[in-house]
Amino acid sequence: MPVATPTVESRTLPVLGHETWVQVTTPTAPRPGALPLVVLHGGPGMAHDYVANLAALAQETGRTVVHYDQLGCGRSTHLPDAPAEFWTPQLFVDEFHAVLTGLGIERCHVLGQSWGGMLGAEIAVRRPASLVSLAICNSPASMQLWVEGAAQLRAELPADVRDALERHEAAGTTTDPEYLAATQVFYARHVCRITPTHPDFAASEAQMEAEPTVYHTMNGPNEFHVVGTLRDWSVVDRLPAVAVPTLVVAGEFDEATPATWAPFVERIPDVTSHVFPGASHCTHLEQPEEFRAVVAAFLAAHDDAAAPAGDEEPGEPR
Numbered sequence: 001m002p003v004a005t006p007t008v009e010s011r012t013l014p015v016l017g018h019e020t021w022v023q024v025t026t027p028t029a030p031r032p033g034a035l036p037l038v039v040l041h042g043g044p045g046m047a048h049d050y051v052a053n054l055a056a057l058a059q060e061t062g063r064t065v066v067h068y069d070q071l072g073c074g075r076s077t078h079l080p081d082a083p084a085e086f087w088t089p090q091l092f093v094d095e096f097h098a099v100l101t102g103l104g105i106e107r108c109h110v111l112g113q114s115w116g117g118m119l120g121a122e123i124a125v126r127r128p129a130s131l132v133s134l135a136i137c138n139s140p141a142s143m144q145l146w147v148e149g150a151a152q153l154r155a156e157l158p159a160d161v162r163d164a165l166e167r168h169e170a171a172g173t174t175t176d177p178e179y180l181a182a183t184q185v186f187y188a189r190h191v192c193r194i195t196p197t198h199p200d201f202a203a204s205e206a207q208m209e210a211e212p213t214v215y216h217t218m219n220g221p222n223e224f225h226v227v228g229t230l231r232d233w234s235v236v237d238r239l240p241a242v243a244v245p246t247l248v249v250a251g252e253f254d255e256a257t258p259a260t261w262a263p264f265v266e267r268i269p270d271v272t273s274h275v276f277p278g279a280s281h282c283t284h285l286e287q288p289e290e291f292r293a294v295v296a297a298f299l300a301a302h303d304d305a306a307a308p309a310g311d312e313e314p315g316e317p318r
Contacts, residue, residue: 004028006058012076013102015095021075022068022099023048025055031062033303035132036105038066040096041204042114042138044087044230045214047074049203051113053288054295061296063303066108068099072214073207080213084229087217089122096123100130109299111135113284114256115219118235121264124246125238133302135247135295138281140260142234143226149257150224153190161185165225174221183222190255191223192282201282223255223281239267246271247298251279251286272298 007026012019037057041048048067058065069076070092079086096119100108109132112120117139124134140146154162161182168179192201208215220227248264250256252275265273274294276283284291 004059006055008055010075013099015071015098015102016091018071018077018079020068020071020077020095020099020102022066022103023055024103025058025065025067027058027062027064029062030064034061034063034299035303036064036066036108037061037299038068038096038100038105038108038110040110040112040116040119041067041070042112042116043073043208043215044070044092044115044218045073045208045212045216046115046204047207049074049207050198050201050205050282051116051284052200054111054284054292056288057292057296057299060292061299063299066099066103066105070214071095073211074204078211078213080211082213084217087214087229089119089230089233092119093122093126097128097130106130107132109133109135109302111137111295112139113137114139114281118233121235121239121242124244125235125241127241127243131244133245133247133299134242135249135298136261136264137249138251138254138256138283139264140256141236141239141263142260143230143232144234145260145263146256147224147226147231149260150226150255152257153255154186154224157182157185157189169225174225183224186224186255190253190280193253193278193280193286194282198282198285201285236263236267239263240269242268244270245298245302247295248273249276249283249291249294251276251281251283253278253280254283255281 010023047069055065110120117136120134164178164182218228218230246268279286
């Protein structure tokens with residue numbers, strides 16, 4: 001008997017004078033009351049490919065799953081000549097709402113991974129009526145906490161690796177092969193503990209390296225040398241404003257160390273958390289079934305309570 005497969009449609013939407021690429025995965029058997037899930041990828045600038053496997057939640061939960069490549073990366077409009085001040089969290093908050101409008105989504109769940117979780121928090125503190133729940137996955141509540149966590153993890157690296165990182169960062173030679181090799185030691189421990197590199201992660205990484213404007217401008221040359229425009233970013237003091245149920249997840253060996261995501265748990269009023277033993281930053285790639293099971297249970301718990309009595313069911317994406 002053939003296995004049912006979801007319908008997958010991709011197109012671009014006009015967003016803020018540019019084009020944002022979106023992919024909508026629709027289950028073969030939609031579950032009544034199951035609201036759409038919008039997935040926010042990380043980076044900033046890493047494209048959606050490395051979180052593409054979350055589309056499996058469509059069949060598993062009977063809900064529409066939306067991915068999109070944020071402006072400046074992947075299949076969306078690239079803007080290599082845009083000034084640094086163009087790339088702000090508000091830009092990506094506005095893009096998110098434009099995507100919802102373009103797809104006709106009135107209410108949805110949001111899952112953000114890494115930078116995507118930071119963006120999800122930025123969206124949530126503004127209390128949009130469209131947001132039903134938020135899953136913050138492998139994300140820090142401030143870049144200062146992120147840098148401090150990275151320093152802690154770097155201190156645990158072999159001495160020769162630490163030396164290579166420090167020498168090249170001081171010299172500004174962060175494209176030197178020795179430096180790049182040293183970064184891979186960190187990545188193999190704390191970013192994605194899959195060997196060889198998962199092809200979805202490799203696809204996002206290759207796109208970012210081919211056109212790194214967003215990542216290099218907002219973050220810096222890699223995950224732990226943060227010198228971009230986000231270096232002073234924080235949502236910590238605004239977290240009590242989050243008014244929707246929130247799930248916070250991380251991996252045991254995550255570069256998002258417990259101290260980086262503790263403010264989410266401490267300050268968001270309605271929050272639960274889950275740590276995946278043996279996993280790192282790309283938990284969804286390392287332990288995909290376990291990750292999706294935790295997310296699916298959270299989404300299901302907050303579907304039916306989303307619409308007040310008498311409200312019509314929100315429309316599916318057009």
